[in-house]
Amino acid sequence: MTSSTSPPAIVFTDWDGTVTLQDSNDYLTDNIGFGLAKRSEINDQILIGTQSFRDGFREMLESISTPFPECIDLLLKNVQLDPGFKEFYHWCEAKHIPVIVISSGMKPIIYALLKNLVGEEAIKNIDIISNDVKIDEVSKKWEIVYKDPESPFGHDKANSIKEYLTNHGYNSSNTPLLFYSGDGVSDLSAAKETDLLFAKHGKDLIKYCIRENIPYTEFNSFADILSKITKIIEADGKNIKEFIENK
Numbered sequence: 001m002t003s004s005t006s007p008p009a010i011v012f013t014d015w016d017g018t019v020t021l022q023d024s025n026d027y028l029t030d031n032i033g034f035g036l037a038k039r040s041e042i043n044d045q046i047l048i049g050t051q052s053f054r055d056g057f058r059e060m061l062e063s064i065s066t067p068f069p070e071c072i073d074l075l076l077k078n079v080q081l082d083p084g085f086k087e088f089y090h091w092c093e094a095k096h097i098p099v100i101v102i103s104s105g106m107k108p109i110i111y112a113l114l115k116n117l118v119g120e121e122a123i124k125n126i127d128i129i130s131n132d133v134k135i136d137e138v139s140k141k142w143e144i145v146y147k148d149p150e151s152p153f154g155h156d157k158a159n160s161i162k163e164y165l166t167n168h169g170y171n172s173s174n175t176p177l178l179f180y181s182g183d184g185v186s187d188l189s190a191a192k193e194t195d196l197l198f199a200k201h202g203k204d205l206i207k208y209c210i211r212e213n214i215p216y217t218e219f220n221s222f223a224d225i226l227s228k229i230t231k232i233i234e235a236d237g238k239n240i241k242e243f244i245e246n247k
């Protein structure tokens, strides 16, 4: 790939609670699994490091016995899109800026929501790198299939970003500005791979960034991300430091 065909930026983004307002897996666990109290307990263990995200997340999903297609129906009725995402996505499309979803969620859920909330063409334009699901044909039981089962995150998001860049011909001399947006613990490793991390206001990722001293800028919706990325691209990335909130 030559620099003349390189986009001005690449945007990697978490899906649950970032592109969508509700986290699908939390929604299922709270409403048809073991509920919010038990999920919060596990979440705290993940937060202090006594339980891996991978194992805690699996435990939450194992508390759901509803067949997978019914879970998808429930989510289609209850999960909403970030109010600024559609405009952001169309702006990226016009600028030839790739948008790649890097998710700990399960592929069929993300596809169904993306198609329902953004539109059919979004499926073709937005790459999804995520975990998957295995459904037993007879018992209809389902379980999460981790992309990186050996990683304590189940999906090593940092590795997925590196793989994407290598597979698309990017190297140290032709890589454009890289951004990542997220809201949770599994987004932490991804942050280190990009030039700027957008962390959602009021969510866990900010606590981690402060604790681990990882630079971040806040967002409330993708309208904020669009506004900040526009300014950064205009300045060729030279003003990135101005946006960092934990200097």
Ligand SMILES: [Mg+2]
Pocket (backbone or CB within 6 Å): 014, 015, 016, 017, 018, 023, 182, 183, 184
């Ligand atoms: Mg999330």
